[in-house]
Amino acid sequence: MKKHIILSLIALCSVLQLYAKEVEVSSPDKTLKASLTLNSKGQLFYRIFKNGQQVLEYSKLGLIRADQDFLHQLKFVSVSKPVKVTDHYQLAVAKRFENNYEANKLVFTVSNAQKALMEVIFQVSDDGVAFRYHFPNKSSGLKEITSEATSFNFPAEAKAWLQPMAVAKTGWSQTNPSYEEFYEKEIQVGTPAPLKAGWVYPALFKSNGTWVLITETFPDKDYCGTRLSTESPAGEYTVTFPDQREVIPGKALNPISTLPWYSPWRILAVGSLKTIVESTLGTDLAKPAKIKNVADFKPGISSWSWVMLKDDSTVYDVQKKFIDYAADMNWDYCLVDADWHKKIGRDKIAELSKYAQTKNVALILWYNSAGNWNTVPYGPKDFMLTEASRDKEFAWLQSIGVKGVKVDFFGGDGQSMMAYYEDILTSAAKYGVSVNCHGSTLPRGLQRTFPNLMTMEAIRGMEFRTFEQKDENVAASHIATIPFTRNVFDPMDYTPMALGGVPRFERGTTSAMELATAVLFQSGVTHMAETPTRMAKAPAYVQDLLKHLPKHWDDIRFVDGYPGKYCVLARKAGNKWYIAGINGEKDSKELNLDLSFLPSTSITMITEGKDAMGFSSASLQGSTKVKVTLNPHGGFLMLSQ
Structure with missing residues (x-):
C-alpha cells in the first residue's frame, strides 16, 4: 500500500511537471x-x-x-x-x-x-x-x-x-x-x-x-x-x-x-x-567507426626535421638521417614536410620509403589541402580535391609503402569544408593511409569515427616558438593551459619536446619540462621536435626512456594542477604509469602528490639537474605520498614500474 501511494505521488508530480x-x-x-x-x-x-x-x-x-x-x-x-x-x-x-x-x-x-x-x-x-x-x-x-x-x-x-x-x-x-x-x-x-x-x-x-x-x-x-x-x-x-x-x-x-x-x-x-x-x-558522443580496417592504423612516434631545421631540411640526405634517427630511437615514422615533390621528387621519395622500410620506419608525406581558399605557395597541392585524384594519389602512396599524410591549410568550418575532412579520411582509409590535419579545425571526436585520423593541429604549437621570442616567453603558461582545454578530448599535434631549447631564442622552458610534454600531450602520432644531433647529447637514461615511450595510452589520472599555472598528469601503458609534471609560472612550487593509485612504490624520476642538457635522475622508494619541487618553468617525468 505504501509503495502504491509513493508511485501515485511520483506520477502526480510528473503530470504537474508536464503542465508546467x-x-x-x-x-x-x-x-x-x-x-x-x-x-x-x-x-x-x-x-x-x-x-x-x-x-x-x-x-x-x-x-x-x-x-x-x-x-x-x-x-x-x-x-x-x-x-x-x-x-x-x-x-x-x-x-x-x-x-x-x-x-x-x-x-x-x-x-x-x-x-x-x-x-x-x-x-x-x-x-x-x-x-x-x-x-x-x-x-x-x-x-x-x-x-x-x-x-x-x-x-x-x-x-x-x-x-x-x-x-x-x-x-x-x-x-x-x-x-x-x-x-x-x-x-x-x-x-x-x-x-x-x-x-x-x-x-x-x-x-x-x-x-x-x-x-x-x-x-x-x-x-x-x-x-x-x-x-x-x-x-x-x-x-x-x-x-x-x-x-x-x-x-x-x-x-x-x-x-x-x-x-x-x-x-x-x-x-x-x-x-x-x-x-x-x-x-x-561521437559516431562509431565508419571504416572497417581499424587495425591498419597504428599510433606511434615520428621524427621530423622541419620544425627546427625548416625548409632547407626537406632534401634526400637530411631525410635519410631522420629515418636513421627514428630507427635508432625505436620510433615508428618519419615526417617529410612541404615541397618534397620538388626538392626530393616522386621517384626518390619511393626510394626513400623503401629505405625507411628496411629500418622498420614508415614515411608520412605533407600535402597542401589546395583549392583557392589559400595562397600558400607550398605543394604538392590539388591531389586531395576530388575522389578520383585522392584515389590515384593514395594508391601510389600504398604502392611505395607510405603510411600517412599530413594535409595542411584548410579553409574554416563551413559545412562543405567540414565535409571535406571526412572525404579525405574516407579515401585514405581505403588504402591504409593515416591522416594528420594541420592548419585545421578541432577534431571534435572525429578520431573515433575515423580511426585513421591520428591527430590534428588546432593549437599554437612548437613551430610558433621557432618564429618569435614572444611565443617562447609565454610557452610555459601556454603548455600549462592545454591539458585543461584543447587536449582534453582530442589528439593534438603540438609537436613537443625541444630538449635543447629553440634555436636563436632565450629559453622559456627547461629541458625537464620539455621532456614532460612527451607524456603530458596526447596525439595519435607524436611528431618530436628534437633533432638527432641534439638528442645524442641527452643523458643515456633520457634517451632510453624515449626509446621505450608507449605508442598509445590505456588510462589517465589527473593528479594536481590549475589551468595556466601547473599540471601533473599520469598516463598508463600496460602495467607502467608515466607521471608528467610542469610548472607554467616563474616561481617554484612545492607539491605533495598523492600517487596511491600506482601499483608500486618503485619510481624513477627525471627532473632538473646538472647532467647533460640540465637533467638529473633519482630513484624514489617506499611511499605513494611524494613531495616534489617544480622549478620555475620547469618539470619532471616519473616512471612507475
Missing part, C-alpha cells in the same frame, strides 16, 4: 541535473545543477530554419521517460583505450506555429550533459538552418579560459582560421572576443566552484562547425556559425540537409578539474 512544461533529467549518480523549461512565450530554456548548486543559469534552446521558426511560439507535445543509455568502445587514438559511457536520456518534443515537430534530446552522465536537436519529419527537399539560439548562460561572477577565433582570410597567405591563438586565461565572463570572430571550443569555465568544459561533436557532413559568440552579455555565450568565407567556394556554408535531421551534440563536461581532465565525453 518543466522536466528534469539527472545523472546516474544523481549529482548532476539538467532542467528544461518551456515558458509562457513558447521559448525553450535549460539549466544545469551540480550537487544542487546552479552551474548554468537559464540558457536558450532553439533555432531558425529558412522555412520554419523553431525558436518562438513553441508548444509542448510530449516528454519521454528518462531511459538509461550505455556504450563501450575501444580507441587507440585517445587518452583511454577502454571507454565506458552511461547516461540517462530524455526526449522533449515541441511543435512550432506551423505544427512542425522538433525534439531536444538530453543525455546526462556522471561527468556531463549533452544535448542535440532532431527534426523527426521527412522531406525530399533540402532544409537550411540560418541560426542557432543555443546558449550557455553563466553567472556574472564566473571565470573563463577561452581561445579567440581568428578572422577568416587573415594571417600568412590567408590561412586563418587555424585555431592557433593563445588562450585568454581566467577572464571575466562577458569579456568580448578580441578578434571579433568569437571563441573556439573547447571553452573552459569555472562557475560557482564547478568546472565546465564546452565542446561539440563533428558534423556528419550535414552541419557546419560552430563557435561561441564574440559578445556574451552578462555571461551568456551563444552558438554561432562560421564566416561566409569559410567554405569550399560555391558550396555549403550553413547547415543544409533533408529530413529527418540530427544536429551535432553540444557537450558540457561538468565537475571538478579531475572530472574534466579524465572525461571522454568528446568521443563518447
Whole structure:
C-alpha cells in the first residue's frame, strides 16, 4: 500500500511537471541535473545543477530554419521517460583505450506555429550533459538552418579560459582560421572576443566552484562547425556559425540537409578539474567507426626535421638521417614536410620509403589541402580535391609503402569544408593511409569515427616558438593551459619536446619540462621536435626512456594542477604509469602528490639537474605520498614500474 501511494505521488508530480512544461533529467549518480523549461512565450530554456548548486543559469534552446521558426511560439507535445543509455568502445587514438559511457536520456518534443515537430534530446552522465536537436519529419527537399539560439548562460561572477577565433582570410597567405591563438586565461565572463570572430571550443569555465568544459561533436557532413559568440552579455555565450568565407567556394556554408535531421551534440563536461581532465565525453558522443580496417592504423612516434631545421631540411640526405634517427630511437615514422615533390621528387621519395622500410620506419608525406581558399605557395597541392585524384594519389602512396599524410591549410568550418575532412579520411582509409590535419579545425571526436585520423593541429604549437621570442616567453603558461582545454578530448599535434631549447631564442622552458610534454600531450602520432644531433647529447637514461615511450595510452589520472599555472598528469601503458609534471609560472612550487593509485612504490624520476642538457635522475622508494619541487618553468617525468 505504501509503495502504491509513493508511485501515485511520483506520477502526480510528473503530470504537474508536464503542465508546467518543466522536466528534469539527472545523472546516474544523481549529482548532476539538467532542467528544461518551456515558458509562457513558447521559448525553450535549460539549466544545469551540480550537487544542487546552479552551474548554468537559464540558457536558450532553439533555432531558425529558412522555412520554419523553431525558436518562438513553441508548444509542448510530449516528454519521454528518462531511459538509461550505455556504450563501450575501444580507441587507440585517445587518452583511454577502454571507454565506458552511461547516461540517462530524455526526449522533449515541441511543435512550432506551423505544427512542425522538433525534439531536444538530453543525455546526462556522471561527468556531463549533452544535448542535440532532431527534426523527426521527412522531406525530399533540402532544409537550411540560418541560426542557432543555443546558449550557455553563466553567472556574472564566473571565470573563463577561452581561445579567440581568428578572422577568416587573415594571417600568412590567408590561412586563418587555424585555431592557433593563445588562450585568454581566467577572464571575466562577458569579456568580448578580441578578434571579433568569437571563441573556439573547447571553452573552459569555472562557475560557482564547478568546472565546465564546452565542446561539440563533428558534423556528419550535414552541419557546419560552430563557435561561441564574440559578445556574451552578462555571461551568456551563444552558438554561432562560421564566416561566409569559410567554405569550399560555391558550396555549403550553413547547415543544409533533408529530413529527418540530427544536429551535432553540444557537450558540457561538468565537475571538478579531475572530472574534466579524465572525461571522454568528446568521443563518447561521437559516431562509431565508419571504416572497417581499424587495425591498419597504428599510433606511434615520428621524427621530423622541419620544425627546427625548416625548409632547407626537406632534401634526400637530411631525410635519410631522420629515418636513421627514428630507427635508432625505436620510433615508428618519419615526417617529410612541404615541397618534397620538388626538392626530393616522386621517384626518390619511393626510394626513400623503401629505405625507411628496411629500418622498420614508415614515411608520412605533407600535402597542401589546395583549392583557392589559400595562397600558400607550398605543394604538392590539388591531389586531395576530388575522389578520383585522392584515389590515384593514395594508391601510389600504398604502392611505395607510405603510411600517412599530413594535409595542411584548410579553409574554416563551413559545412562543405567540414565535409571535406571526412572525404579525405574516407579515401585514405581505403588504402591504409593515416591522416594528420594541420592548419585545421578541432577534431571534435572525429578520431573515433575515423580511426585513421591520428591527430590534428588546432593549437599554437612548437613551430610558433621557432618564429618569435614572444611565443617562447609565454610557452610555459601556454603548455600549462592545454591539458585543461584543447587536449582534453582530442589528439593534438603540438609537436613537443625541444630538449635543447629553440634555436636563436632565450629559453622559456627547461629541458625537464620539455621532456614532460612527451607524456603530458596526447596525439595519435607524436611528431618530436628534437633533432638527432641534439638528442645524442641527452643523458643515456633520457634517451632510453624515449626509446621505450608507449605508442598509445590505456588510462589517465589527473593528479594536481590549475589551468595556466601547473599540471601533473599520469598516463598508463600496460602495467607502467608515466607521471608528467610542469610548472607554467616563474616561481617554484612545492607539491605533495598523492600517487596511491600506482601499483608500486618503485619510481624513477627525471627532473632538473646538472647532467647533460640540465637533467638529473633519482630513484624514489617506499611511499605513494611524494613531495616534489617544480622549478620555475620547469618539470619532471616519473616512471612507475
